[in-house]
Amino acid sequence: MKIKAPDEAAAALAEAHKAMSSDEIAAHAVCMASMFLRKNCGRRFTRQRGLRMRKLLKFESLRTDLDAIRNGVWRDHPALGVSFLVRGVGYRPFVERRAADTSAMPPPGMSQDEVWAWRYRRLAQNVADNLLLGWNGFDEHYSAEATKEMLVDPAFEPLCDIILSLAQGVGTAPVEWVDAPAAPRKKRASKKDTA
Numbered sequence: 612m613k614i615k616a617p618d619e620a621a622a623a624l625a626e627a628h629k630a631m632s633s634d635e636i637a638a639h640a641v642c643m644a645s646m647f648l649r650k651n652c653g654r655r656f657t658r659q660r661g662l663r664m665r666k667l668l669k670f671e672s673l674r675t676d677l678d679a680i681r682n683g684v685w686r687d688h689p690a691l692g693v694s695f696l697v698r699g700v701g702y703r704p705f706v707e708r709r710a711a712d713t714s715a716m717p718p719p720g721m722s723q724d725e726v727w728a729w730r731y732r733r734l735a736q737n738v739a740d741n742l743l744l745g746w747n748g749f750d751e752h753y754s755a756e757a758t759k760e761m762l763v764d765p766a767f768e769p770l771c772d773i774i775l776s777l778a779q780g781v782g783t784a785p786v787e788w789v790d791a792p793a794a795p796r797k798k799r800a801s802k803k804d805t806a
Contacts, residue, residue, distance in 0.1 A: 672787035675701070680782040683744045688773055693748030695774055698741065699781035705741035712737060728765050735762040735771050742778045 680699030687694045698705070712733040717726045739759035746753050762771055 666788040667791045669787040669789050672784060674784070676782040676784070684781055685747075686777040686781065688777065691748070691773075693746060695743060695777055696745035697743055697774060697778040697781060699783075700742070700775070700778045701782060702741055705737060708737045708741065709734070731765055731768060731771075732763045735759075735767070738762060738771055738774055738778075743774050 680701045683696050683698040685694050685696050700706070712730070715733070717729045721729065736759060739755070739762045743758060743762075751757070761767055
């Protein structure tokens with residue numbers, strides 16, 4: 612089967628997943644991720660004028676913008692048409708509080724749903740206190756206190772997830788590759804040269 616467009620690829624993948632169990636889908640996802648990493652993150656080679664060019668990872672492109680993580684940047688969410696002023700998930704107070712929240716034990720006697728809601732409220736408070744600094748494009752103006760009250764409601768979990776996903780990209784830049792020429796290929800000796 613030859614796939615011509617990304618939409619066709621997505622449809623074919625969805626059709627294949629219908630016949631798989633959840634374990635098979637997870638194994639397939641791991642396989643696809645490893646193929647992507649081998650293709651995009653391993654040593655890269657291209658050919659150029661008889662030389663074998665090896666692409667090397669540009670070390671400087673791994674640099675993190677610490678000012679953006681601390682002070683925040685505006686990130687757009689194109690699907691919603693809104694933008695958020697968010698700090699990066701590497702912001703130290705967020706990291707420290709998340710570590711404390713992760714290791715915290717819920718009060719005894721809670722049901723599984725109550726434990727989930729308890730953990731979500733702690734995460735949402737941390738996001739509101741440490742990551743979200745403002746927004747544009749909503750009918751409500753940003754207010755830190757009102758936002759915290761709203762985000763701790765489990766009904767706003769998708770909004771909290773959006774803020775977290777946008778905050779994950781703050782301070783990082785796309786990885787860059789540079790060409791590093793390797794030695795020219797050696798020609799094979801012909802029968803005439805050896806005689």
